[in-house]
Amino acid sequence: MLSLPQSTEYNKRIPKQKFYDNLSVTPELNRAFVEQISAIYWKNKLATGTLNVGPGENVTELEVFEIKLNQPSLDIRVLQLIDKEIPYHILYLMEYGGEYQAWIGYKEPSPAKADTFKVNTYYHTEWLPFDKLPLRLDGLNIDSIYDNFIRQIAGSRLTSVGESVSGAKASLRDAVERDEKRQKLLKQIAAVENKVNSEKQFNKQVKLNEELKLLKKEMERLT
Incomplete structure (x- = not known):
């Protein structure tokens, strides 16, 4: 309060x-x-x-x-x-x-x-x-x-998994920059997932899924 x-x-x-x-x-x-x-x-x-x-x-x-x-x-x-x-x-x-x-x-x-x-x-x-x-x-x-x-x-x-475990805080600027990257990645992941769901050609689905895996790996690095 x-x-x-x-x-x-x-x-x-x-x-x-x-x-x-x-x-x-x-x-x-x-x-x-x-x-x-x-x-x-x-x-x-x-x-x-x-x-x-x-x-x-x-x-x-x-x-x-x-x-x-x-x-x-x-x-x-x-x-x-x-x-x-x-x-x-x-x-x-x-x-x-x-x-x-x-x-x-x-x-x-x-x-x-x-x-x-x-x-x-x-x-x-x-x-x-x-x-x-x-x-x-x-x-x-x-x-x-x-x-x-x-x-x-x-x-x-503004809290990463690493911070919550160690108890150490990143600077506010670093925490905000990481969050901004994370929010951007979330939008990119959602956009690619929509493309995967709507794509009918198998070879294009494979490429999109590869792109999706890379984005999710990047997300894991930021969390």
Whole structure:
């Protein structure tokens, strides 16, 4: 359960119009803000000034946003836009029908533009009562708090068999890169399996099955 000190509370409502009126967004993304989101609240600021923790080298401040939804899903491009425009790391708490999902992206500085970020991968929990969210404030500095939030939300996706046996953790970047490769392989395996099932010619089936074996071996190496 996420229980944050009172010193971190910010509790400011952010008009969603600020995002789609002041930024260059497509009509489709504009509709996502209007139709899918009821309200956005900036709930907490996690920083050295609000917590008794050390500064981070990569994460200077971690924000907690609560997004109240009009439906049980949100176009992920909305989060990508918010993360791109706000130069801080963000933990999202989505609320719909009294239940919550925690979302967080692996956010890095953009090499193309100063003071902007890029997020390649998002992780999220299932829909749960708020007090059942697998979140806890854990870490001696802002970097480690952010790292632990990602690992808590991602769960087994960022834990390999080798890590679980040895107890040693890969760096967050390495764990995320491995997971991205794993997710890509899963899509490739599914695509080849569909081709195998639909292919009528035996010789082509053999080639596809050979390709499938190689992909599955690569998957075993990553897990």
